[in-house]
Amino acid sequence: xxxxxxxxxxxxxxxxxxxxxxxxxxxxxxxxxxxxxxxxxxxxxxxxxxxxxxxxxxxxxxxxxxxxxxxxxxxxxxxxxxxxxxxxxxxxxxxxxxxxxxxxxxxxxxxxxxxxxxxxxxxxxxxxxxxxxxxxxxxxxxxxxxxxxxxxxxxxxxxxxxxxxxxxxxxxxxxxxxxxxxxxxxxxxxxxxxxxxxxxxxxxxxxxxxxx
Numbered sequence: 001x002x003x004x005x006x007x008x009x010x011x012x013x014x015x016x017x018x019x020x021x022x023x024x025x026x027x028x029x030x031x032x033x034x035x036x037x038x039x040x041x042x043x044x045x046x047x048x049x050x051x052x053x054x055x056x057x058x059x060x061x062x063x064x065x066x067x068x069x070x071x072x073x074x075x076x077x078x079x080x081x082x083x084x085x086x087x088x089x090x091x092x093x094x095x096x097x098x099x100x101x102x103x104x105x106x107x108x109x110x111x112x113x114x115x116x117x118x119x120x121x122x123x124x125x126x127x128x129x130x131x132x133x134x135x136x137x138x139x140x141x142x143x144x145x146x147x148x149x150x151x152x153x154x155x156x157x158x159x160x161x162x163x164x165x166x167x168x169x170x171x172x173x174x175x176x177x178x179x180x181x182x183x184x185x186x187x188x189x190x191x192x193x194x195x196x197x198x199x200x201x202x203x204x205x206x207x208x209x210x211x212x
Contacts, residue, residue: 005026006026006029009029009030009033009035010033010035011033011034011035012034012035013033013035013036014035014036014037014038014110014121015030015035015036015037015038015039016037016038016039016121016122016124016125017037017038017039017040018039018040018125019039019040019041019042024072024073024080024081025080027039027072027080027081027085027107027109028080028081028082030109031082031083031109036108036109036110037107037108037109037110038106038107038108038110038118038121038122038125039106039107039108040104040105040106040107040122041072041087041105041106041107042105043103043105045072045073045087045105045107046072046073046074047068047070047071047072047073047087048070048071049068049069049070050068050069050070050071050084051068051069052066052067052068053067053068053069053086053115054067055067055115056114056115056116058114058116059114059115059116059119061116062090062115062116062119062120063090063091063092063093063119064088064089064090064091064115064116064118064119065089065090065091065103066088066089067086067087067088067089067115067118068086068087068088069084069085069086069111070084070085070086070087071084071085072085072087072107083109085107085108085109086107086108086109086110086111086118087105087106087107087108088105088106088108088115088118088119089103089104089105089106090103090104090106090118090119090122091103092104104122106118106119106122135156135159137176138163138174138175138176138179139159139162139163139174139179140176140179140180140183141155141159162174166178166179166182169199170199170202170203171202171203172202177198178198178199178202181194181195181198182195
């Protein structure tokens with residue numbers, strides 16, 4: 001993914017990158033492309049603090065613990081960067097099994113943004129991730145049927161329409177099980193009675209939930 005992104009970098013963009021794809025060279029290439037980035041880095045990432053930045057009330061409400069201007073990297077990896085960056089530490093509100101609070105370290109080239117916006121930018125990235133997880137896992141769109149823009153748009157719209165139809169028909173959010181049952185029906189592997197029985201069971205479960 002990292003190489004594919006490098007090959008398609010554009011100017012005037014904000015790239016939000018997860019820890020699994022974070023590469024210092026990619027960060028610098030984004031800057032060379034005249035764009036900006038927010039990227040999660042490892043908890044044990046090496047850096048040298050240049051400045052401690054004060055936190056706004058918005059930043060504190062967003063869970064920001066500290067905001068620092070740094071030279072990112074150790075003796076070898078640090079040679080990649082030609083300028084200082086920011087690291088914003090954000091508390092997620094979660095804890096590990098030992099009760100230690102989870103803190104995310106977010107590196108960014110956005111020197112003019114309030115730390116609250118750095119935290120929000122990364123949070124929205126996960127909103128996009130959840131959409132694609134729903135799109136791929138719940139609606140069965142594991143593979144694109146077309147690689148052109150119009151083809152991708154048609155597949156997305158068809159998935160959204162199918163999701164709405166399932167919701168209107170069953171009274172429930174689409175689930176993988178319901179999607180599979182409908183696919184089995186249209187493939188001839190399930191009868192109409194089996195499909196209707198599945199939907200009836202969903203509606204009965206919803207009725208019981210309302211009564212309780």
